[in-house]
Amino acid sequence: MxxxxxxxxxxxxxxxxxxxxxxxxxxxxxxxxxxxxxxxxxxxxxxxxxxxxxxxxxxxxxxxxxxxxxxxxxxxxxxxxxxxxxxxxxxxxxxxxxxxxxxxxLGMTRLRKGELIDICEGQPEPDRARLVIGPGTGLGVATLLPLKNGAWHALPGEGGHVCLPIGTPREAALWAILHRKRGHVNAEAILSGGGLLELYRTSCELDGREPQLTTPAEVTAAALAGEPYAAAVLEQFCTWLGRIAGDNVLTTGARGGVYVVGGIVPRFAEFFIRSGFSRSLRDKGDMSRYFDDIPVWLVTAQxxxxxxxxxxxxxxxxxxxxx
CATH class of the missing domain: 3.30.420.40 (ATPase, nucleotide binding domain)
Known part of the structure; x- marks a missing residue:
């Protein structure tokens, strides 16, 4: 070559x-x-x-x-x-x-030491699918399958365009505002760089507040600086990401583990670790125990x-x- x-x-x-x-x-x-x-x-x-x-x-x-x-x-x-x-x-x-x-x-098969942060401890099942999910410009979702010859097969999909799930009355109220504005509400409407700002503005509209922040970076910076309202918005972002990730685990049987990727979440890794992501990932009613041994990693590879x-x-x- x-x-x-x-x-x-x-x-x-x-x-x-x-x-x-x-x-x-x-x-x-x-x-x-x-x-x-x-x-x-x-x-x-x-x-x-x-x-x-x-x-x-x-x-x-x-x-x-x-x-x-x-x-x-x-x-x-x-x-x-x-x-x-x-x-x-x-x-x-x-x-x-x-x-x-x-x-x-496929890039998950090339990770090096120091390029993963443990979010949920567990034991990956070596012959089962692995889920790869991450917000960026949009929300990407893919499934990684191990093959018997030692190679890997990646199943592409458009999981970022599934319907945004509703798990609480507040999420239902936020969804109603989004639906009024845009009709169909998919996951990446919220779980993306621009989506974080959309979530902030929608939250302000729901709560009768005047938006003060104008970019996703400002929302993140305010949240990390301890501003309570921005922190609550970023918390909701993490919670919704957990809901979507959990839905995909159930759909694909991804007991090999979950990789959270993309350029957004590593910017607030410590916040993410403490957030409601892990709780909402597992919040699946009768199937909640399904997640007990599934590891979740945050990928920091460049x-x-x-x-x-x-x-x-x-x-x-x-x-x-x-x-």
Whole structure:
């Protein structure tokens, strides 16, 4: 292999790296808004790291959204691509395109010491599914399956778009306001970067308060500084994330463990550990004991999506399953 390129493209940023000897090299992060098409971003990346387009032999892109067919439109940014046109432009014979949370799931197989924080203690069942979930620009959800040949299969999905669950009268009141504004209320309406601000504004409307904070970062900073109202909003955010994670565990039978990923939650890790996440995860009535031995980890790795794209490319080249 001359040069393999991997990318992890979300709603805000595109992360690129070279993949050599099953390792990442020359990682760069490019804002998607700065480029009209992914091909332009890749050319800029290659120029920055001193490689020509003609050196590319294999490319794997992990992209936010459902992946199928020739045309792919990104869920949370303005990019789209045609596999055929992409390959023709860059001189490739093929493009491996996978869901971004499939890549994130595969990245869990590459975690190193110090890149996990224990949230719930437990004993993972080695032959069972693992859940990967995390808020970012949207809410990503994927399932990781161990295979008998030692490889891994990642099941993509759009679990961030399931209906937001209601577990308390206050959550019902918040949902009613959201429904009035937007109709269908999915999970990532709240469980995302922009969703945290939406939750703050909706809470203020419910409580007859004038919003004082204008960005998700301000809400988080105020909560961590001990401002009671912002802290209550962030607590509700964590509680809702637990409800969704628990629903997904029951649906997929993820007794291999739960990975909480993405760039948002690690910013308030200590708050998250103390929050109602673990309680709401298990709050499933007669099935609450199902969660007794399921471990939950908060992932702090810097580029797990890129690592997962590399795993997917490696497994594709070797003829094993990647998802």
């Amino acid at each position: 001359r040069t393999a390129l991997v990318g992890d493209i979300g709603g805000t940023n595109a992360r690129f790296a070279l993949w050599r000897d099953q390792r990442l090299e020359a990682v760069r992060v490019l804002p998607t808004i700065d480029y009209a098409r992914p091909e332009e971003a890749i050319r800029a990346y290659l120029a920055d790291v001193g490689h020509g387009v003609q050196e590319l032999q294999a490319v794997c892109l992990a992209c936010a959204g459902p992946v199928s067919g020739d045309i792919f439109s990104f869920t949370n940014n303005h990019w789209s691509l045609s596999r055929r046109a992409f390959c023709a432009d860059l001189g490739l014979s093929d493009l491996l395109l996978i869901n971004d949370f499939s890549a994130m799931a 580029y797990p999506g890129l690592e997962g794209a590399g795993v997917a490319l490696q497994q594709a080249l070797e003829g094993t399953s990647a998802g």
